[in-house]
Amino acid sequence: MTAKPVRIKITIAERIYPVVVKSQEEEEGMRKASKKINKLVGKFEQNYAVNDKQDVLAMCALQFASLVEIENIESREKILEVNDKLKSLNEQITSHLEEHS
Numbered sequence: 001m002t003a004k005p006v007r008i009k010i011t012i013a014e015r016i017y018p019v020v021v022k023s024q025e026e027e028e029g030m031r032k033a034s035k036k037i038n039k040l041v042g043k044f045e046q047n048y049a050v051n052d053k054q055d056v057l058a059m060c061a062l063q064f065a066s067l068v069e070i071e072n073i074e075s076r077e078k079i080l081e082v083n084d085k086l087k088s089l090n091e092q093i094t095s096h097l098e099e100h101s
Contacts, residue, residue, distance in 0.1 A: 010034045013041050013053045037064075 005020045008027055012034050021027040040060045041053075050056050 012037050013057055015053075040064075 003023050005022050006027070007018055007020050008030065010017050010019050010030055019030055021030060037057075037060055040063060041056050044050055044056045044059050048059075050059070
């Protein structure tokens with residue numbers, strides 16, 4: 001059963017944004033994400049002389065987007081590694097079967 005969409009308010013960098021969520025999981029995800037963004041905003045404001053929220057939010061977006069891209073690159077590398085191992089295993093099995101047939 002699909003839950004009825006609910007409008008919630010999310011605060012990011014001291015501004016409130018209305019967001020529509022379709023489940024408790026989505027709401028929890030949105031709230032956790034906003035907490036991470038706000039924490040990173042505070043970190044950037046504290047560590048760098050950045051007064052413009054737009055600049056801080058752009059830096060946050062870059063940070064989060066780069067983490068996603070790094071994860072994608074690492075996942076592709078792992079998939080290639082697994083494929084190579086499976087190919088090698090398949091070749092060994094085929095060779096073994098040919099020897100015994």
